[in-house]
Amino acid sequence: xxxxxxxxxxxxxxxxxxxxxxxxxxxxxxxxxxxxxxxxxxxxxxxxxxxxxxxxxxxxxxxxxxxxxxxxxxxxxxxxxxxxxxxxxxxxxxxxxxxxxxxxxxxxxxxxxxxxxxxxxxxxxxxxxxxxxxxxxxxxxxxxxxxxxxxxxxxxxxxxxxxxxxxxxxxxxxxxxxxxxxxxxxxxxxxxxxxxxxxxxxxxxxxxxxxxxxxxxxxxxxxxxxxxxxxxxxxxxxxxxxxxxxxxxxxxxxxxxxxxxxxxxxxxxxxxxxxxxxxxxxxxxxxxxxxxxxxxxxxxxxxxxxxxxxxxxxxxxxxxxxxxxxxxxxxxxxxxxxxxxxxxxxxxxxxxxxxxxxxxxxxxxxxxxxxxxxxxxxxxxxxxxxxxxxxxxxxxxxxxxxxxxxxxxxxxxxxxxxxxxxxxxxxxxxxxxxxxxxxxxxxxxxxxxxxxxxxxxxxxxxxxxxxxxxxxxxxxxxxxxxxxxxxxxxxxxxxxxxxxxxxxxxxxxxxxxxxxxxxxxxxxxxxxxxxxxxxxxxxxxxxxxxxxxxxxxxxxxxxx
Amino acid sequence: xxxxxxxxxxxxxxxxxxxxxxxxxxxxxxxxxxxxxxxxxxxxxxxxxxxxxxxxxxxxxxxxxxxxxxxxxxxxxxxxxxxxxxxxxxxxxxxxxxxxxx
Numbered sequence: 001x002x003x004x005x006x007x008x009x010x011x012x013x014x015x016x017x018x019x020x021x022x023x024x025x026x027x028x029x030x031x032x033x034x035x036x037x038x039x040x041x042x043x044x045x046x047x048x049x050x051x052x053x054x055x056x057x058x059x060x061x062x063x064x065x066x067x068x069x070x071x072x073x074x075x076x077x078x079x080x081x082x083x084x085x086x087x088x089x090x091x092x093x094x095x096x097x098x099x100x101x102x103x104x105x106x107x108x109x110x111x112x113x114x115x116x117x118x119x120x121x122x123x124x125x126x127x128x129x130x131x132x133x134x135x136x137x138x139x140x141x142x143x144x145x146x147x148x149x150x151x152x153x154x155x156x157x158x159x160x161x162x163x164x165x166x167x168x169x170x171x172x173x174x175x176x177x178x179x180x181x182x183x184x185x186x187x188x189x190x191x192x193x194x195x196x197x198x199x200x201x202x203x204x205x206x207x208x209x210x211x212x213x214x215x216x217x218x219x220x221x222x223x224x225x226x227x228x229x230x231x232x233x234x235x236x237x238x239x240x241x242x243x244x245x246x247x248x249x250x251x252x253x254x255x256x257x258x259x260x261x262x263x264x265x266x267x268x269x270x271x272x273x274x275x276x277x278x279x280x281x282x283x284x285x286x287x288x289x290x291x292x293x294x295x296x297x298x299x300x301x302x303x304x305x306x307x308x309x310x311x312x313x314x315x316x317x318x319x320x321x322x323x324x325x326x327x328x329x330x331x332x333x334x335x336x337x338x339x340x341x342x343x344x345x346x347x348x349x350x351x352x353x354x355x356x357x358x359x360x361x362x363x364x365x366x367x368x369x370x371x372x373x374x375x376x377x378x379x380x381x382x383x384x385x386x387x388x389x390x391x392x393x394x395x396x397x398x399x400x401x402x403x404x405x406x407x408x409x410x411x412x413x414x415x416x417x418x419x420x421x422x423x424x425x426x427x428x429x430x431x432x433x434x435x436x437x438x439x440x441x442x443x444x445x446x447x448x449x450x451x452x453x454x455x456x457x458x459x460x461x462x463x464x465x466x467x468x469x470x471x472x473x474x475x476x477x478x479x480x481x482x483x484x485x486x487x488x489x490x491x492x493x494x495x496x497x498x499x500x501x502x503x504x505x506x507x508x509x510x511x512x513x514x515x516x517x518x519x520x521x522x523x524x525x526x527x528x529x530x531x532x533x534x535x536x537x538x539x540x541x542x543x544x545x546x547x548x549x550x551x552x553x554x555x556x557x558x559x560x
Numbered sequence: 561x562x563x564x565x566x567x568x569x570x571x572x573x574x575x576x577x578x579x580x581x582x583x584x585x586x587x588x589x590x591x592x593x594x595x596x597x598x599x600x601x602x603x604x605x606x607x608x609x610x611x612x613x614x615x616x617x618x619x620x621x622x623x624x625x626x627x628x629x630x631x632x633x634x635x636x637x638x639x640x641x642x643x644x645x646x647x648x649x650x651x652x653x654x655x656x657x658x659x660x661x662x
Contacts, residue, residue: 124586128593133639136586153639309633 006178011140012037012171013044015104018147020047022183024075026429028053028062032079034119035106037171051429051458054450056083058422060090061448064099065426068409069384071220073100073154074426080106081119084165085126089416091161092130096413097243098220100159102150103127107136109169123165132160140173144181151184158307159220189306192323192331200278200302200319201335204234207276209344211296212236213259216243216412217281217306223326224405227280228252230333235341236278237348239267241288242397243412244281249403256348257357260288261548262394265355268554270348271296279303281325284314285413294553304328358545358560359399365518368395368467371536374519375437375465376401378526384409384427384436388420388444391473394544396439418447421464425451428460435461435526442468442492449501455531456506462531464502469538470495477543481558482550491540502533509533573624574603574649577632582640583609583616591618591641594634600627604654615642621654 009017015038019027028051031039042050053059056078066074078087084105094101108117124136133153135146143166150162204210218227224247231238231254238248239259248255256267268290271277277299282288289295292314303310303317304325311320321328361367365374372395385400386409387393393410402408409427411419424438445466455462469476475490502509512534515521525532546560581587588607595602604621622628636644 125589128586128590129597134586307637309630309637313630 004180006176008174009177010037010041010171011137011143011166011173011175012041014140014143014175014177015147015166015171016041016045016048017180018143019075020045021180022148022151024048026051026066027075027077028059028426029077030054030056030059030079030083032083032106032119034080034108034168035077035083035104035166035171037168038077038104038106038166051425051454053422053454055448056086057090057418058448058451058454060087060101060103061093061419061422062426062429062451062454063101063103064090064094064419065386065409065423065428066430067094067099067101068423069406069427069430071100071222071406073102073151073159074430075102075104077104078106079119080108080123081121083119084123085121088126088130089414091127091163093411093414093416093419094161095130095132097411098159098216099161100154101161102154103161103163105163105165106171107165107167110138110167111169113167123163127163127165130161131163134163135165137164137166137170140170140175143170144177148181148184152187153184155184155186157187157189158217189324189327192321192328194331196319196321197328197331197335200304200321201332203276203300203302203319204236204278205337205339207300209274209347210234210236210276210278211256211271211274211299212238213241213277213279213282214238214244214247215241215280215282217325218244218247219405221281221306221324221326222405223281223329224248226326226329226333230329230336233333233338234336235339235345237270237345239263239271241282241285241412242410245397246402246405246407250401251403256352258397260290260554262398262544262546263554264357264398265546265557265560266348266351266357268548268557269351269355272555273347274299277301279305279317280329281305283310289314290548290554291552294555357398362399365512365522366536368392368538368542369399371465371467371512372396372399372439374522375526377519378523379435379437381407382434383407384424384431384434386410386420386424386427386436386438388438388440389415389417390441390444391469391477391542391544392439392441392444392467394474398544417444420444421455421462422448422451424462424464425455425458425460428462429458432461435463437526438462438464440464440466441473442466442470442495442498443472445498446496452502452505452507452531452533459530461529463526464531464533466498466533466535467538468495468498468535469540469542471540473540473542474544476540477547480541480543481547498533498535507531507533509535512536575622575624575628576647576649576651576653577620577622577635578645578647579618579620579635580610580642581616581618582642583613584640587616587640588618590638591635594631594638595622598627598631600631606653606657619653
């Protein structure tokens with residue numbers, strides 16, 4: 001607590017002051033009746049830049065973009081009722097990917113709660129299952145504990161979203177503030193159990209065919225370099241989940257890239273042969289494991305995770321270590337013997353040579369893989385890559401040379417179409433020195449297209465690469481492969497002119513389909529500063545391969 | 561209650577969970593929500609404030625199945641749950657209440 005001359009402040013002013021003290025300099029949201037007192041107080045802040053989203057979900061994903069790019073809790077705001085319900089998808093998305101988010105919503109005055117008042121909805125009740133924790137604030141005084149606590153909960157342990165619902169009369173209530181609380185930060189964690197670390201080290205030292213399996217927790221914990229160091233010391237072939245891409249550079253000689261439903265054949269086949277799986281900050285998601293009984297069937301399991309409820313949830317671990325993965329890896333490294341594993345690495349090298357990821361068309365910028373490679377050729381590792389959800393997301397996950405943690409921002413757990421562009425805006429606001437590229441599809445982009453005007457207004461350095469196949473590509477692909485080619489509701493008949501749409505929103509746009517030299521056009525578009533939409537047509541029948549059919553074991557892949 | 565007969569129900573293994581929680585509106589909702597969203601039936605619930613009323617104790621009677629371990633871990637993660645203790649079905653808290661349900 002810090003002591004200053006007592007001030008008489010409204011709840012709204014207290015919220016804004018606490019956000020300033022927390023270090024928040026940019027937040028995204030949309031005002032409305034029940035949150036107007038906070039917006040009025042925000043108008044007086046010289047420290048906080050408010051980004052006016054055009055849909056609350058867009059605002060929520062902008063905050064997510066800031067949080068994913070920096071690792072620090074970010075803030076979004078919405079009014080009561082529809083403002084709050086529009087935020088819910090972005091909050092649920094943050095929950096599933098463990099992103100620290102503080103959502104502040106206005107609520108009808110306390111006396112009107114439960115009366116079906118105008119724009120009243122039970123935001124507290126609605127947000128229980130999709131937040132790490134939530135608050136309905138009962139008095140202005142309480143804000144002094146609740147706001148710092150919200151940040152602390154969002155950042156502590158396994159990060160996640162926290163919602164603070166503030167009735168309008170609480171925002172207007174005046175209280176005397178004598179002392180300011182310290183900003184909320186992550187609570188310290190107990191050190192991991194030393195005996196379990198020794199046992200894990202013994203298992204790694206004794207393993208013949210070990211594989212290191214990295215998840216998003218490695219990125220959240222800032223443990224990417226520790227993970228790479230462990231892999232190098234013990235010669236561990238390494239797979240990454242969608243969320244972990246970038247933790248180990250994809251062209252590192254130990255990297256097997258992404259595992260699971262759209263992983264390379266060699267990756268899933270190596271996992272099928274391993275005798276020890278070292279899972280670090282990963283949660284055995286079904287898209288990663290395929291049929292669980294068929295996942296690493298011969299392997300013993302070491303599972304390291306900050307969330308004890310993840311241990312033994314899907315697969316029973318032979319050694320389960322609860323703790324910050326960075327702290328665990330730091331202790332594990334000296335306990336693990338340097339090993340060369342010549343035979344196992346040779347076997348993995350053979351699998352890679354025999355069953356590599358096939359990327360047809362990689363040299364032709366008019367194909368999916370070729371376009372992704374051409375974009376990467378124009379950029380360095382400082383660029384940040386976001387995606388929407390669908391075929392384009394999987395192609396980029398497979399083929400973009402990701403080499404840096406937090407370089408890759410994607411909606412993994414919830415798989416939310418509409419995530420990519422607002423998340424890119426948020427990432428660009430948080431790190432304006434970077435070029436942020438959002439790969440999107442014609443299905444996804446329309447789900448938050450209105451944020452193009454926000455991108456124009458904020459002049460963010462966001463390049464949207466729109467891969468347009470005139471369809472909901474993954475649905476089309478699944479109907480083709482698993483539903484007897486009965487294509488239904490996945491082909492778009494009407495197609496907007498996306499170049500004109502972007503220009504109409506104030507974002508310059510180019511169409512690669514009409515460019516005589518698409519590489520040169522791309523290079524020019526990506527090097528100009530400011531927002532830009534790059535449209536590229538993609539053949540509708542292109543598929544993401546290989547693919548593990550839903551419910552099958554990972555080794556039974558189709559194609560690729 | 562589910563569609564099992566009373567005898568079938570009694571044959572199932574039961575567990576009694578004892579939770580120390582903060583006492584404010586919404587805490588019950590957080591706790592029971594974890595069970596209901598997994599379609600995990602809570603057979604009996606008992607809550608009373610403890611001491612000066614800052615905290616409450618929640619007693620839950622649940623069927624013992626393979627998900628219970630995971631349920632307990634999820635309950636322990638809740639911000640307003642201070643402690644969770646697990647007892648066998650022989651715990652008398654609900655047995656002694658039975659006379660109010662005749």
